[in-house]
Amino acid sequence: MKQLDVTLAARSFVEGRAIRTTLFRHRRLGDEPLMLVLWQLGAEPFSLAAASFGRSPRDQNFVVAGDPRNRDLAFAALLKMATWFNGHFEAPSADREEFEHWGQILTRSRSAPQIVVANGSTIEMLGRLGRRLAYLRTDGPKAAPLELVRFGRHLLFLSSHARMPGQQIVIALTELVGSNWATGQSPEERLSLAALNAYISPSKSHAFYEAMKSERYAIGPVPSGEDDENLEPLVEAFNQRRSGDVSAKVVAPLLKPIEDHYRRLVGRTWRLAWDCYERETKWPEAPSVGRRWDLDREAYTQHIDWTMGIGRRRTRQTPRQAAILLRRLEEAKATLEAEEACDDALRMIPYLLDGKAIQGRVIQLDLNNRELANTRMVRRPLVVISSPDPCLMPCGKELWWSVNPDGKSYEVTQVRADEDGGSIVTLKLTTSSKSTPMPRVGQEVCFSIHTTGTVRFFKLPPTEPWTHRPEAPVAEPVALEDSEIRS
Amino acid sequence: MKVNISPDVEKRLAEIRADAAPRSPTVRVLAAYANHADCNLAALGFAARVDFDKLLEGTPYQVQFGQSPFAFSRGIAFERMVSARDYAETLNLLRTTMGFKIEDARTQDLRAKYQSQRLSMGLRANETREIIRQILLGRPTSYNLVGGAVLEANIGGISARFEADALAARFGGPIHAGEVKSFPVVDGRADPDKLSAALDQVSIYILLMRRLVDELGGDPDLVSRIALLITPTNVGLKPTMSQKDVGTRVARSERLLASVPDVTDIARSVPSSLTFNVVADQRADPGRRADELHKIADSIGTSYTPTCLSTCGNAFFCRERAFRSGSPCLTGPQSSRLLPGISSLNRAAALSGGAPPALNEAPVAPLLARAGRLYDAATKNSRFKSSSQKVAV
Numbered sequence: 001m002k003q004l005d006v007t008l009a010a011r012s013f014v015e016g017r018a019i020r021t022t023l024f025r026h027r028r029l030g031d032e033p034l035m036l037v038l039w040q041l042g043a044e045p046f047s048l049a050a051a052s053f054g055r056s057p058r059d060q061n062f063v064v065a066g067d068p069r070n071r072d073l074a075f076a077a078l079l080k081m082a083t084w085f086n087g088h089f090e091a092p093s094a095d096r097e098e099f100e101h102w103g104q105i106l107t108r109s110r111s112a113p114q115i116v117v118a119n120g121s122t123i124e125m126l127g128r129l130g131r132r133l134a135y136l137r138t139d140g141p142k143a144a145p146l147e148l149v150r151f152g153r154h155l156l157f158l159s160s161h162a163r164m165p166g167q168q169i170v171i172a173l174t175e176l177v178g179s180n181w182a183t184g185q186s187p188e189e190r191l192s193l194a195a196l197n198a199y200i201s202p203s204k205s206h207a208f209y210e211a212m213k214s215e216r217y218a219i220g221p222v223p224s225g226e227d228d229e230n231l232e233p234l235v236e237a238f239n240q241r242r243s244g245d246v247s248a249k250v251v252a253p254l255l256k257p258i259e260d261h262y263r264r265l266v267g268r269t270w271r272l273a274w275d276c277y278e279r280e281t282k283w284p285e286a287p288s289v290g291r292r293w294d295l296d297r298e299a300y301t302q303h304i305d306w307t308m309g310i311g312r313r314r315t316r317q318t319p320r321q322a323a324i325l326l327r328r329l330e331e332a333k334a335t336l337e338a339e340e341a342c343d344d345a346l347r348m349i350p351y352l353l354d355g356k357a358i359q360g361r362v363i364q365l366d367l368n369n370r371e372l373a374n375t376r377m378v379r380r381p382l383v384v385i386s387s388p389d390p391c392l393m394p395c396g397k398e399l400w401w402s403v404n405p406d407g408k409s410y411e412v413t414q415v416r417a418d419e420d421g422g423s424i425v426t427l428k429l430t431t432s433s434k435s436t437p438m439p440r441v442g443q444e445v446c447f448s449i450h451t452t453g454t455v456r457f458f459k460l461p462p463t464e465p466w467t468h469r470p471e472a473p474v475a476e477p478v479a480l481e482d483s484e485i486r487s
Numbered sequence: 488m489k490v491n492i493s494p495d496v497e498k499r500l501a502e503i504r505a506d507a508a509p510r511s512p513t514v515r516v517l518a519a520y521a522n523h524a525d526c527n528l529a530a531l532g533f534a535a536r537v538d539f540d541k542l543l544e545g546t547p548y549q550v551q552f553g554q555s556p557f558a559f560s561r562g563i564a565f566e567r568m569v570s571a572r573d574y575a576e577t578l579n580l581l582r583t584t585m586g587f588k589i590e591d592a593r594t595q596d597l598r599a600k601y602q603s604q605r606l607s608m609g610l611r612a613n614e615t616r617e618i619i620r621q622i623l624l625g626r627p628t629s630y631n632l633v634g635g636a637v638l639e640a641n642i643g644g645i646s647a648r649f650e651a652d653a654l655a656a657r658f659g660g661p662i663h664a665g666e667v668k669s670f671p672v673v674d675g676r677a678d679p680d681k682l683s684a685a686l687d688q689v690s691i692y693i694l695l696m697r698r699l700v701d702e703l704g705g706d707p708d709l710v711s712r713i714a715l716l717i718t719p720t721n722v723g724l725k726p727t728m729s730q731k732d733v734g735t736r737v738a739r740s741e742r743l744l745a746s747v748p749d750v751t752d753i754a755r756s757v758p759s760s761l762t763f764n765v766v767a768d769q770r771a772d773p774g775r776r777a778d779e780l781h782k783i784a785d786s787i788g789t790s791y792t793p794t795c796l797s798t799c800g801n802a803f804f805c806r807e808r809a810f811r812s813g814s815p816c817l818t819g820p821q822s823s824r825l826l827p828g829i830s831s832l833n834r835a836a837a838l839s840g841g842a843p844p845a846l847n848e849a850p851v852a853p854l855l856a857r858a859g860r861l862y863d864a865a866t867k868n869s870r871f872k873s874s875s876q877k878v879a880v
Contacts, residue, residue: 001819001825003825004862005822006815006818006822006825006826006835006858007836007859007862008862009818009822010815010832010835011859013813013817014832014833014836020866023866041555041557042555042556042559042560042561043557043561043670044558044561045670045671046671128673131673184817186793186796186817188797188819212807223555224551224555225556225558226551228555228556228557229553229555231557232557316674349861349865352861353854353857353861477674
């Protein structure tokens with residue numbers, strides 16, 4: 001939490017509703033996302049008790065398992081969802097375009113599917129379901145349908161890709177909405193999509209009271225104890241009446257009471273999730289979203305190509321894989337922060353407050369300034385800006401102009417305090433190239449530490465150092481289905 | 488429960504508790520209390536053994552900490568599985584994971600031996616003590632594996648008993664404490680939050696076991712710092728055993744137990760008329776019950792933080808008090824730290840709009856004013872400077 005967050009939280013508290021923290025939407029939101037609402041049974045982490053899925057608020061498909069502790073019943077429900085999901089998820093991969101990557105011509109899908117869920121817990125559940133399904137045996141006495149295995153592999157990809165900062169294939173609404181709105185709530189309370197939403201669109205009373213009412217309802221996938229207390233007799237009756245039979249013919253007519261129970265719970269989250277999603281789509285998209293979407297399309301294409309070929313992935317990384325992934329995550333986070341700050345004046349404010357950026361009006365421009373570089377004089381244009389704020393940056397600090405963050409850097413060469421408590425800052429462009437864009441006198445500008453142009457190379461030693469060698473080789477993934485949830 | 492405090496103090500605590508649902512200090516209660524040990528209301532409830540989770544039932548402030556019956560039955564089923572057939576599965580894990588020679592293992596399930604819950608705790612505590620004494624004496628007939636041990640501790644002057652569905656195991660070497668949990672381990676990993684809570688729990692058992700060994704004249708270091716955790720692996724309930732050094736957690740548990748205020752001091756420090764009588768009366772008007780709790784809270788003080796929401800039954804009540812006063816703690820501890828000297832969120836909002844600061848607000852006021860000015864300037868020409876109508880708080 002930064003000073004701006006506290007300031008806006010205080011204002012939100014006084015105004016009685018949420019305050020927008022961005023001028024743009026920093027994620028692509030497609031017209032027909034794949035909305036998933038999941039519900040698990042009690043503390044059974046691998047059980048899908050009920051689910052709703054669809055591509056529009058009215059296109060609500062709904063499945064319940066009955067008692068998902070039974071493998072056959074759980075898989076029957078999952079198979080219905082898998083059949084629907086695989087079709088929609090894999091379809092975009094058929095339409096490809098070529099692109100150049102470090103001199104190589106590669107292909108990528110022209111579009112990618114987008115999965116929307118209510119919260120981060122649902123993404124974790126997708127990962128658990130993926131882990132359960134992706135490594136199932138498709139031969140032998142308890143052969144699983146191939147459709148389920150593919151579904152599991154897609155879910156594993158989604159839960160893994162969700163960790164990438166700025167990715168847009170999996171959208172958790174609590175994160176999307178939470179990053180765009182400040183509220184007078186604690187971080188713990190903001191994890192409830194219902195409570196967060198109540199702050200954004202309260203009725204006449206203060207949002208605190210609306211949120212208090214809303215947060216009592218479970219959003220899924222973890223059920224409330226009270227809801228499961230109501231469910232327990234229904235599941236017991238269901239199990240008694242089916243007497244161990246798992247055939248669809250016997251099970252289907254017995255599911256109605258359990259369906260009614262879940263339809264109410266899942267339906268509430270379904271409407272809430274679509275309301276939140278549609279509200280966010282109305283905000284203008286930030287300019288750098290397209291670049292990140294390109295990366296998403298590439299990641300999606302690679303996943304599809306791998307899944308349709310070999311398909312298996314490690315569930316525990318080798319030290320080398322872990323180091324590479326960590327580096328990629330750090331780079332993606334740095335680039336995301338830079339892009340969002342340069343796209344959006346509100347996102348730049350925390351850096352202005354932290355002394356990592358300076359903004360003001362250009363009062364002087366010296367395009368012909370020259371200085372000695374090694375043996376000859378070279379052109380080094382100077383930009384002098386007048387900022388209403390004090391500048392605490394040291395001379396020599398490297399900054400980038402926010403409208404050209406992937407261009408050449410500027411160097412702080414002089415900082416003077418003015419009479420009004422502001423500062424006069426002189427910046428020197430570190431190239432003599434005349435093609436580099438320059439600000440005009442009188443223009444409002446912002447220079448910050450953020451750059452999107454740095455290419456970072458990462459070289460690992462050919463073998464892991466002894467400090468990073470595991471005692472035993474990293475285990476190959478195995479099927480989890482060595483026993484029933486209840487034996 | 489045995490109480491080693493004076494009858495006067497016990498009488499006063501009973502008056503404070505009145506007809507409120509009582510609660511014994513279990514490991515879970517202790518862990519919950521540790522999260523808000525600086526709250527006077529929580530300390531009073533802990534000392535008077537008031538079950539705050541039930542105190543406000545029937546009012547708008549009632550919390551829902553109910554556990555899913557499916558989660559409960561999963562835990563029971565798993566515990567039964569590891570203790571079935573004289574702990575056959577557990578012994579097998581001790582053999583394969585720890586390398587123990589278990590051919591002549593002697594096991595004792597104290598929970599099964601003493602079925603009646605009400606009377607069993609004291610009897611099990613005595614028997615646990617005797618078993619540990621036999622182990623220390625090195626008797627060949629002593630048990631190697633004990634399930635459902637009960638350990639005693641003095642918590643702020645109250646003698647409390649902690650029921651460990653844990654196992655004390657000794658096969659020639661040190662004594663180990665363990666815990667049975669039904670959350671799964673997949674690919675060698677478990678849910679970090681659940682794992683952490685389980686290890687905290689075992690660390691308290693290890694601490695109490697060390698104290699017991701010391702009391703019996705043995706070497707406390709005979710109790711291993713390695714916690715044993717038995718959990719299901721993968722999708723099913725097939726058990727697996729994990730080991731983890733919890734030395735630092737044991738030290739933290741020791742500090743926690745030492746920091747619990749003495750119940751005698753608490754009983755004597757509160758006003759003589761203070762009682763939860765009306766607050767706990769479910770036949771009384773909810774508004775009156777809340778008013779009475781407000782009076783108690785006003786007289787002794789509370790210390791709300793958002794973490795109370797997951798551990799304290801009075802959390803909704805205290806949160807509304809924080810809301811009414813506009814306390815910065817409403818938005819989290821980080822927010823409070825960033826607003827030193829600022830009495831309320833209303834005041835922080837006013838300072839962000841350029842209101843002149845008081846002397847104690849001077850360090851933060853310029854930052855708030857600058858943040859507010861930058862925000863207003865960035866949204867000046869925007870259609871969404873504020874999405875709101877002003878609402879009176």
